[in-house]
Amino acid sequence: MQENKNFYKNFYWLAGLMFIMSLITMSVVYAVLWQTAINQKKADLIHIAQSQARLIEAIARFDMRHNRIDWETPIGERGPTSLLSERAGADTFSQIMDAHRHYKGFGQTGEIVIAGIEDSKILFLLRHSNQVFSEQKSVPLAGTLAEPMRRALSNLSGTMIGSDYDGTTVLAAYEPVDVLNLGIVAKIDYAEVKAPFIKSGLITLAITLFIILLGSILFRRLVNPIVQQFFDNEQKFKRLVENITEWIWEIDLAGVITYSSPQAEKMLGYNIQTLHNSDLHQLLRTEDITKIQSAFNRCIAKQAPLRSLECTFVHRDGHLVFLELNADIILDTDGTLMGFRGVAHDISERVAKERELRQYQENLELRVNERTEELEQLNTEMRHFAYIISHDLRSPLVSITGFIDELKDDITLITDCATQQEILTSTDSCMSEVQDALTVRIPESIYYINSATKKMNHLIQAILTISRVGRREFHFENVNLNQVVQHTLESLAYQIEQDKVSIEVAKLPTIMTDKLAMEQIIGNLLDNALKYLAPERPGLISISAETTAQKTIIHIQDNGRGISAKDLPHIFELFKRVGKQDIAGDGMGLTYVQTLVRRLGGKITCTSTLYQGSRFSFALLKQNQQGKHHE
Amino acid sequence: MNDNLYIVIVDDDPAHIALIKRALKKCNLAKNIISFHSGQQVLDFVYGNGEFNTQARPQQILILLDINMPGLNGIEVLKKLKNELTSQTIPVIMLTTSDDPTEIDTCLQLGCNAYLVKPIEQKSFADTIHRLKPSLTLTQTPHTIP
Structure with missing residues (x-):
């Protein structure tokens, strides 16, 4: 007021x-x-x-x-x-x-x-x-x-x-x-x-005074609302300028501040009187002076406003203040460039947050890398462990098998010898016990020991096979999947013909991958599909593929006996065999396939309905087809 | 039978040695059998080092070499034997529990004369020994004891 x-x-x-x-x-x-x-x-x-x-x-x-x-x-x-x-x-x-x-x-x-x-x-x-x-x-x-x-x-x-x-x-x-x-x-x-003259002068004076007084009053009456509105508007804008969090400023072409809103005091610690007529560049961190100058020059050259320029200012107490500047050129009525008018927004908090986030990201990345390294090391150790274990287990097994064979030979020798000497034919009850032991019980024991060691050998073999997947080095090349499927079908031709199975093969892509691994994966899956067809209806197996920007997915679908929902989660487990156990299998085909797919950087899934059929789908990431593979 | 032939068994498992000995006996080769429990021992034996530096090494030897052993493993022993001029003509049969193709490959590349997987299959074992045996007569004295 x-x-x-x-x-x-x-x-x-x-x-x-x-x-x-x-x-x-x-x-x-x-x-x-x-x-x-x-x-x-x-x-x-x-x-x-x-x-x-x-x-x-x-x-x-x-x-x-x-x-x-x-x-x-x-x-x-x-x-x-x-x-x-x-x-x-x-x-x-x-x-x-x-x-x-x-x-x-x-x-x-x-x-x-x-x-x-x-x-x-x-x-x-x-x-x-x-x-x-x-x-x-x-x-x-x-x-x-x-x-x-x-x-x-x-x-x-x-x-x-x-x-x-x-x-x-x-x-x-x-x-x-x-x-x-x-x-x-x-x-x-x-x-x-x-x-x-005196009389008329006095009268004129009185009239003049009266007119001026009246005019003044009228003028005031008329002008008052306009003035009030003018001042109200000014007050409104002033309050607006002074109360927004942004700092509003104007500079001339030399960079001298010609106007500064009071926010400068809050942001930079200088009062308006100090800022007025001082150089804007002096408020900046030295490194940022050329940055802002070139930005202003660009602004002049293009006659375009300056947008979102991040500058670092120095607070009066010395700490850095990050401001985002938006500015426009000021032209006088002739169109002559007078300077710049702009708004500065304090982004210190944002910058600090970004810095924190970046630090956090870096830390996270570091930790992920460390953890990945650890995991990779652990993985290698695990595979090495499996390899060592299977070897070390095999060694005593070899001894057992060997000595059992020796025992068998020796028992045969004893039996033959005793038979020749007719020792075992005597009616002595003791001897008949010996005969029973030699001819029935010992061979039976040997038989069971043998089958147990064979089974154990088989298990160890399986562990070895799986561990070898991780040891073999992949050779990436362009592999035509249609060719792979064709080769596999040729090797299975006898069975396909025998069981009168229809095979549908869609057009498959050529992808960068390891050919042997692909043959093993597709071979195992097709072999399984053929093995577990439903005997009551003609078999139908279809092979198809879909390609997205990131991956190639191959589907192998059958109309076989299917897998129950209860068993489905366990099909990839080692030595796990689900469903009716009427067909020979070692219970490691799918584990092997899964290990291969995973090593290729892919993922295998199965959807199935009991008595209706199954669909196995494996997806291979395209970026992992360029030679990167898991050790 | 060649009486000058010595068969050297290298295996850390005594049971395996016993089994190999039996298998050799079945091949009528029970006479000159020397067995070692570690890779280092066989190298010392071949080159006359350590405890063997005072005695002469038999002229004709055939080595049955296991791979998985503590200390020097079979592959390292094979590498050494086949790299040294004085020992590269000695026939080496790898006799091991491992049927890992990469390991078989490695051994063949290093120059092993045969690769047999345990448990011993008597017939192929005998065939291999007899196949490799004739070359033994050609074996030169690898070294003189200092």
Whole structure:
């Protein structure tokens, strides 16, 4: 509201100024008018004085021609009473007096005065103010009173403002009257001349004052809402500028700050007074000065606004402040580039968060790498472990098998020998027990030990096979899957023909992979599909593929006996055989397939419905087809 | 039968040695059998180092070499034997439980004369021994004892 008051203060000053101006104008007008009126008045007075003087002279000359004027006696010496009756010239003068007796003068105070010199005094012969014609009056010749008459009697002609015989200030015209040696003065009170001017001046002044006052009030009435709105808007924008979190600034072409919103104090620690007229570049971190300069230059070159420039400023207390600048060029009315106006947004928090996030990411990456390394090492160790274990287990098994064989040979030897010697045929109960042991129980024991070791050997073999998948190095090449499928089907041709199985092969892609692994995977899956067909309906196996941007998926679908939902999760487990156990198998085909697919960086899944069929799908990532494989 | 032929069994498992000995007996080769439990021992024997530096090595030998042994394993022993001029002509039969193709490959590349997988199959064992035996007569004295 301070601005509002200021505005009205200025407004009152303006009104005052207007009044003074009017007053001056008025004074000048009045001065001119006054001068004109005075001159007019003077001319009138001169005209009266001169015409009277000439008239009196004319009458005097006429009287002189007819010897009616006493020329010898000076006027002063003739005496007051003798003038009219006794002296020559008195006749003349009495005529004039008579004429003036009926003249009322002019204006309120205007009068004609005629005087002569007598006894070093000015003797007034005629005054017709207040009609006092007869009463003679005299003033000293040397003095300040009756100055116009003094000049007339000194044979001067003109006008002046001076004191009359009463000491009243008058405007007077003076003129000598030659023949009679008299002086004539036409005068009017100076106050009377001034009076109308003073009166009209005062009236004009009052009217002017009134008009200015009225105008001011009206102006205020009319302007007040506009001013109020103007100030309200200004207040609104000011509040907006001052309360938003962004710092608003303007700089000239040299980078000197010409405006700064108060946010600068919060953001950078400098108050607005300090910032004003200081260089924007000095607030920046040294490394960022060229950055912002080139950004401004680009802005000028392209005549395009500056958008989202991240700059690092230095707070007054020294810490770094990250601001995002958006700016636009300022053009004056001629289109001349004046500078830049912009908004700065504090992104320190965001920058800190980003930094934290980056750090976190780096840490995470590091940890993932460490963990991956650990896992890879563990994996290698596990495979190595499986390999070692299977070898070490195999060694005693070999001993067992070997010695069992030896035992078998020896038992045979003993039995043969005993038979030959007919030892075993004796009726001795002890011997019959020996015979029973030799011919039945020991061979039976050997048989079971043998089958147990065979089974164990088989298991160890399986573990070895699986562990070897991880040891073999893949050779990546372009593999035509149609060819792989074709080769596999050829090797299974006998069984396919025997069981009258229909095989449908869609167009399959050529992918970058290990050919042997692909043959083993597809071979195992097709072999399984053939093995577990449902005997009650004609077999149908279809092979298809789908390709996405990232991977190739191969489907092998059959209409076989299917897998129950209970068993489905366990089909890839080692040595696990599910469903009816009527077909020979080692329980490791699918484990092997899964291990291969995984090593190729892929994934295998199975969907199945019991008695209806199964579908095995394995997906291989394309990026992993470029030679990267798991160790 | 060649009486000068010595068969050297290298195996860390005594049971396996016993079994190999029996198998050799069946091939009528029970006479000159020497057995070692580690790779280092056989190398010392071949090159006359360590405990063997005082005695002369038999001229004709055939080595039956296991792979998985503590210390020097069979592959390392084979490599050494086949790399040294004095020993590269000695026939070496790998006799091991491992049927890992990569291992078989490695051994064949290193120059083993045969690769047999345990348990011993008597017939192929006998065939292999007899196939490799004739070359023994050509074996030169590999070294003189210092």
